[in-house]
Structure formats: structure tokens, C-alpha cells
Amino acid sequence: MKLICAIVKTEKIDDLRQKLFEMGAPGITVQNVMGIGKPLGHLRYSESHGFVPKFFAGTRVEIVAEDEQVDEIVDTITSVCRTGEVGDGKVFVWPVERVVRVRTGEKGKDALY
Ligand SMILES: Nc1ncnc2c1ncn2[C@@H]1O[C@H](COP(=O)(O)OP(=O)(O)OP(=O)(O)O)[C@@H](O)[C@H]1O
Numbered sequence: 001m002k003l004i005c006a007i008v009k010t011e012k013i014d015d016l017r018q019k020l021f022e023m024g025a026p027g028i029t030v031q032n033v034m035g036i037g038k039p040l041g042h043l044r045y046s047e048s049h050g051f052v053p054k055f056f057a058g059t060r061v062e063i064v065a066e067d068e069q070v071d072e073i074v075d076t077i078t079s080v081c082r083t084g085e086v087g088d089g090k091v092f093v094w095p096v097e098r099v100v101r102v103r104t105g106e107k108g109k110d111a112l113y
């Protein structure tokens, strides 16, 4: 199993939620975040620190899925969220060691669906 973590533009979240739901993603967690990618051209001046990179608001999306679903989920995220402009976002994939459904105690794949 893998954790797919994507930081994307907030305005893409409704479309992304719909596409992920249609393709049968097992679950989705989102949170609004602040972050910095390549800061070039986005410096702001601070009295205390001089020129510093600016934080941008975005939305972080997390999905834990079986390995076989990862490529399709990553492709869905990139196709929904790509405008071609800088700042479209980034996707990270991590291995997941353990999943437990709290209500039943089911583990692993059984806990995902
Ligand atoms: N290496 C990273 N580690 C952690 N978070 C990152 C990293 N790169 C990007 N992010 C997060 O993703 C958000 C969007 O990144 P962004 O799309 O600007 O990436 P980029 O590499 O600068 O690509 P682009 O050239 O398209 O702007 C950032 O604001 C930050 O929250």
C-alpha cells in the first residue's frame, strides 16, 4: 500500500474529488496548507529578514491505496490539476506500513475497502 500526497491548487479540489470518487479511490483526506515550491520570482520583502520566499496557499490531498491503483490515481491528479502554469502542485508517494479500521480491527487491504 502507498500514501499518495499531493499539494495542489485549492480551486481544483472539487473536480479532483469527483474524479477520484468515480475511479473508486478508497478514501480521501484534504487540508488547507501553506507552502513554498520554487520561490524564484515570488520573493517578498520583510523588515527583519530582507527578501524571503512567499508562502502560497494550497490544498494537500492524501489517499492511501493499493499499489495497483497508484499510477491511475497519480495520473488523475496530474491531469485534473495541470494548467501548465508554475505552481500547479506536486505529488509524493510513500510506502504505508499498516492500516487498521478502528471500528472492526480489520487490517491491511481489508481495512481499505
Ligand atoms: N520539495 C518539496 N517539498 C515539500 N513541499 C513541496 C516541495 N515542492 C513543492 N512543495 C509544495 O507544493 C506546492 C506547489 O509546488 P509547485 O507546484 O510550485 O512546485 P514547483 O516544483 O515549484 O513546480 P512549478 O515549477 O510548476 O511551480 C508548494 O507551495 C509546496 O507547498
Ligand SMILES: [Mg+2]
Residues within 6 Å of the ligand: 037, 038, 039, 086, 087
Ligand atoms: Mg513553484
